[in-house]
Amino acid sequence: MKAICLSVVFGLLALPAFSKEKEEAASVPDVSVSDVRWGEVVNGVEFNKDSLKGKIVVLEEWGVNCGPCIASLPEMAKLSKRYEKKGVVVIGLERQNSSKEDILAVIKKPRVKYAIMAGGSAPVNSNGIPHACVFGHDGKLIWHGHPADDGFEDAIKDAVKAMPKV
Numbered sequence: 001m002k003a004i005c006l007s008v009v010f011g012l013l014a015l016p017a018f019s020k021e022k023e024e025a026a027s028v029p030d031v032s033v034s035d036v037r038w039g040e041v042v043n044g045v046e047f048n049k050d051s052l053k054g055k056i057v058v059l060e061e062w063g064v065n066c067g068p069c070i071a072s073l074p075e076m077a078k079l080s081k082r083y084e085k086k087g088v089v090v091i092g093l094e095r096q097n098s099s100k101e102d103i104l105a106v107i108k109k110p111r112v113k114y115a116i117m118a119g120g121s122a123p124v125n126s127n128g129i130p131h132a133c134v135f136g137h138d139g140k141l142i143w144h145g146h147p148a149d150d151g152f153e154d155a156i157k158d159a160v161k162a163m164p165k166v
Contacts, residue, residue: 031123032139033057039093039120042100043107047091047115056088056159057135059122060147063096064106069130072147074110079156081113086160087137093120095129137163 033052036059041047060076062069073092080090091114094103100118107116122133124144132147134155143155 028141028143029124031141033059033135033141034139035123037121037123039117041115042094042103042118043112043116045113045115047117052089053139054087054137056083056086056137056156056163057133057139058083058088058090058156059093059133059135060090061093061095061122061126061129061131063094063129064098064102065096066129068148070106072130073107073112076147077110077112077114079153083156083160087163088156088160090114092116093122094118095121134159 034049036049038047038049058076058079060072062072064070076090076092080088083090092107092112094116098118103116103118122131122144124133124141126144130147132144132152133141134143134152136142136159142159143151145151
């Protein structure tokens with residue numbers, strides 16, 4: 001009897017964890033990379049939204065007047081370089097209506113080589129910037145949140161594993 005009671009108690013304690021997992025999965029809206037509103041590329045990197053088909057797209061919304069955003073740029077640059085041969089495309093959307101000159105000045109030191117756009121927006125609501133979205137090879141959103149969250153790079157790794165073998 002004692003074992004049954006303990007099983008029930010531990011089972012009840014586990015319910016919030018399962019509920020939270022289900023809640024997190026449900027918090028990813030059914031949107032795709034085709035729903036992104038693109039801005040104007042300001043750093044001379046070629047960009048063609050049609051070339052994103054079949055790629056994993058990592059989109060970061062950020063701003064030149066946002067300390068955490070600027071701190072995230074070197075990590076995003078490393079991530080872009082690390083995953084580019086695995087079908088991952090990183091794109092930055094500057095969301096504070098900054099001038100091209102201000103944007104270029106901020107991305108120079110971290111050596112950002114991926115497309116940076118003035119304007120544009122992700123197809124999901126966020127609680128501010130920086131905000132990142134990960135879209136799988138099928139174009140569907142699989143994760144969104146703060147790029148420093150644990151789940152961010154895990155979502156990218158999972159998307160890379162799910163890429164069809166060519």
